[in-house]
Amino acid sequence: MTRAHDADAAVASYLARHESRDLLRFITCGSVDDGKSTLIGRLLFESRALFADQLAALESDSRRHGTQGDEIDYALLLDGLSAEREQGITIDVAYRFFNTDKRKFIVADCPGHEQYTRNMATGASTADVAVVLVDARKGLLAQTRRHSYIVSLLGIRHVLLAVNKMDLVGYDFAVFDEIVAGYRELAAQLGIEHVQAIPLSALRGDNLRERSANTPWYDGPSVLDYLETIEPVRTERELGFRLPVQWVNRPNQDFRGFAGTVAAGSIRPGDEVVALPSGRRSSVARIVTADGDLDVAREGQAITLTLRDELDISRGDVIADAHDPPQVADQFAAHVLWMGEQPLLPGRPYWLKIGARTVSASVTEIKHKTDVNTQEPLAAKHLELNEVGFCNLYLDQGVPFEAYADNRAMGGFILIDRQTSATVAAGTLAFALRRAGNIHWQHLDVDKAARARIKGQVPRVLWFTGLSGSGKSTIANLVDKRLHAMGYHTFILDGDNVRHGLNKDLGFTAEDRVENIRRVAEVAKLMSDAGLIVLVSFISPFRAERRMARELFAPGEFVEVHIDTPLAVAEQRDVKGLYAKARAGQLRNFTGIDSPYEVPEAAELRLDTVSESAERLAQRVIDYVTG
Numbered sequence: 001m002t003r004a005h006d007a008d009a010a011v012a013s014y015l016a017r018h019e020s021r022d023l024l025r026f027i028t029c030g031s032v033d034d035g036k037s038t039l040i041g042r043l044l045f046e047s048r049a050l051f052a053d054q055l056a057a058l059e060s061d062s063r064r065h066g067t068q069g070d071e072i073d074y075a076l077l078l079d080g081l082s083a084e085r086e087q088g089i090t091i092d093v094a095y096r097f098f099n100t101d102k103r104k105f106i107v108a109d110c111p112g113h114e115q116y117t118r119n120m121a122t123g124a125s126t127a128d129v130a131v132v133l134v135d136a137r138k139g140l141l142a143q144t145r146r147h148s149y150i151v152s153l154l155g156i157r158h159v160l161l162a163v164n165k166m167d168l169v170g171y172d173f174a175v176f177d178e179i180v181a182g183y184r185e186l187a188a189q190l191g192i193e194h195v196q197a198i199p200l201s202a203l204r205g206d207n208l209r210e211r212s213a214n215t216p217w218y219d220g221p222s223v224l225d226y227l228e229t230i231e232p233v234r235t236e237r238e239l240g241f242r243l244p245v246q247w248v249n250r251p252n253q254d255f256r257g258f259a260g261t262v263a264a265g266s267i268r269p270g271d272e273v274v275a276l277p278s279g280r281r282s283s284v285a286r287i288v289t290a291d292g293d294l295d296v297a298r299e300g301q302a303i304t305l306t307l308r309d310e311l312d313i314s315r316g317d318v319i320a321d322a323h324d325p326p327q328v329a330d331q332f333a334a335h336v337l338w339m340g341e342q343p344l345l346p347g348r349p350y351w352l353k354i355g356a357r358t359v360s361a362s363v364t365e366i367k368h369k370t371d372v373n374t375q376e377p378l379a380a381k382h383l384e385l386n387e388v389g390f391c392n393l394y395l396d397q398g399v400p401f402e403a404y405a406d407n408r409a410m411g412g413f414i415l416i417d418r419q420t421s422a423t424v425a426a427g428t429l430a431f432a433l434r435r436a437g438n439i440h441w442q443h444l445d446v447d448k449a450a451r452a453r454i455k456g457q458v459p460r461v462l463w464f465t466g467l468s469g470s471g472k473s474t475i476a477n478l479v480d481k482r483l484h485a486m487g488y489h490t491f492i493l494d495g496d497n498v499r500h501g502l503n504k505d506l507g508f509t510a511e512d513r514v515e516n517i518r519r520v521a522e523v524a525k526l527m528s529d530a531g532l533i534v535l536v537s538f539i540s541p542f543r544a545e546r547r548m549a550r551e552l553f554a555p556g557e558f559v560e561v562h563i564d565t566p567l568a569v570a571e572q573r574d575v576k577g578l579y580a581k582a583r584a585g586q587l588r589n590f591t592g593i594d595s596p597y598e599v600p601e602a603a604e605l606r607l608d609t610v611s612e613s614a615e616r617l618a619q620r621v622i623d624y625v626t627g
């Protein structure tokens with residue numbers, strides 16, 4: 001580090017301290033019954049003013065970009081929400097703004113109902129303090145433990161334990177003391193070091209602004225005193241400059257700027273930078289803002305950088321200090337807070353958005369889920385709504401990152417469902433898994449084209465999908481026989497057969513079916529690399545996995561064949577007697593009965609087995625392949 005950088009760091013830390021005096025972001029956790037609304041209402045009332053100037057700006061912003069018509073879109077103020085905003089998703093967190101003469105405040109008010117994880121994760125990712133409300137009559141509840149666990153997971157270091165409704169327990173010190181002792185134990189388990197407990201009656205205003213005469217035994221700060229004076233400790237690591245590129249600004253041939261919000265460190269014109277993941281270097285030409293060029297830019301500032309060299313940098317890349325760049329990795333251990341209505345299934349691909357970058361990712365393994373009430377690790381094969389798991393993640397490409405504990409902006413991510421575009425998880429990166437870096441592609445001298453040429457054919461994957469008894473095997477067999485007779489090199493992968501060997505460890509739960517299809521798709525890929533025409537005959541009931549299989553192949557190579565047979569017909573055929581068993585309750589998770597079949601939306605071929613014979617349908621497939 002140079003002297004200039006040392007000075008920068010000193011200025012930056014001064015500014016950081018100053019800014020934190022200026023603005024405090026906090027979240028409130030608890031249910032309406034705990035008195036949360038009363039507390040917030042009271043705080044707003046006590047402080048009287050809303051952020052007048054900011055409100056005006058927000059109003060004009062909302063009209064330009066908002067999604068709320070003429071209403072103010074508070075979400076626009078929160079950088080933490082940008083990902084959700086781009087997805088057009090509304091999250092049930094109310095942001096409120098107020099100020100006293102000492103400070104400005106942004107409160108994320110998270111409802112206490114069962115959607116709490118999603119709301120809290122959103123509100124907490126930018127908060128410095130969590131106000132955890134407890135009803136003095138009820139003490140610590142399971143909900144208190146859950147909220148506190150998520151607070152700790154999301155890196156909030158300060159908790160204001162608001163022991164409310166003290167008036168209803170006669171302002172009894174013993175009640176307060178017991179709750180506080182219990183909470184301190186919990187906080188210690190969770191690694192929350194800074195806890196300020198305050199006895200309160202939000203309704204009567206005890207210890208809200210003034211210390212109350214009703215609690216003479218309490219000599220700590222009032223709620224407003226605490227919020228006005230708390231200096232949040234920052235445990236984030238001092239990092240070199242990092243700018244996740246939100247967009248590339250190229251109004252004309254002469255100007256090429258990279259715009260984003262500085263996630264860490266500071267930067268000056270002339271500083272050497274590296275673009276990641278490409279690793280190309282340059283130095284900063286200008287730091288452009290709406291208010292003119294800057295000599296220096298720091299964490300939290302929105303800027304546009306221009307560089308001295310023409311580098312190919314796109315949205316989602318990170319421009320970083322060339323002497324202290326972040327790591328780039330494609331496998332991680334991470335905490336995942338699942339918010340999807342459908343469970344998280346290992347092996348299924350999701351979009352992962354980190355900073356401004358979106359990549360394809362899947363969970364390769366759930367190491368454990370955490371019982372949010374006891375913090376105990378539990379074995380898990382999938383994650384349900386509101387569950388938290390520690391998982392291994394695999395990304396389809398390397399991303400620049402920091403551990404979440406070191407930098408929230410560079411280590412926090414969301415997972416997005418690829419079909420519905422819904423945000424289904426929030427996550428925090430713990431560390432990169434190194435093993436990925438040690439595996440390299442082995443170059444093969446005889447390539448796929450050479451193998452296909454010698455066979456005189458174009459490799460294809462014919463993917464037959466449909467209910468049990470729909471006719472997949474019957475038709476695939478006919479196609480195989482005829483292609484073989486015509487001299488083609490083919491192979492059939494059939495669910496029933498593959499499940500006797502490679503996949504004999506798998507059953508019929510959703511997660512096992514995902515893994516079943518993932519493996520068979522990879523095998524089909526190897527076979528097509530060998531130059532074969534592969535016929536895959538699996539129920540493959542989920543769109544997500546059929547799509548995953550398709551994406552392994554070049555355009556045109558993958559042919560989805562939907563064997564379209566109504567459930568009633570398949571059930572009537574009942575070739576193996578399985579429908580009867582399933583109806584009798586002797587077979588669980590049977591497709592079409594108590595396990596879903598998601599009908600293909602854009603299969604290359606749809607074969608109706610009711611109106612046409614198996615022979616004719618097989619011929620249609622052959623015509624498609626050989627035509």
Ligand SMILES: Nc1ncnc2c1ncn2[C@@H]1O[C@H](COP(=O)(O)OS(=O)(=O)O)[C@@H](OP(=O)(O)O)[C@H]1O
Nearest residue numbers: 468469495508513516538539540541588589590591
């Ligand atoms: N619960 C349940 N649900 C569906 N199918 C069941 C089940 N239990 C056993 N079987 C038999 O397994 C065959 C389906 O295996 P697949 O590997 O094709 O299924 S999947 O793609 O993983 O959904 C399927 O074969 P097909 O009838 O040829 O489709 C059944 O014979």
Ligand SMILES: Nc1ncnc2c1ncn2[C@@H]1O[C@H](COP(=O)(O)OP(=O)(O)O)[C@@H](O)[C@H]1O
Nearest residue numbers: 467468469470471472473474573609612613614
């Ligand atoms: N048009 C048709 N196409 C395919 N199979 C048909 C047709 N009409 C009747 N069937 C009968 O339906 C059953 C389908 O069973 P199978 O091919 O094993 O289905 P799957 O492999 O999808 O479980 C067979 O007994 C087959 O003779």
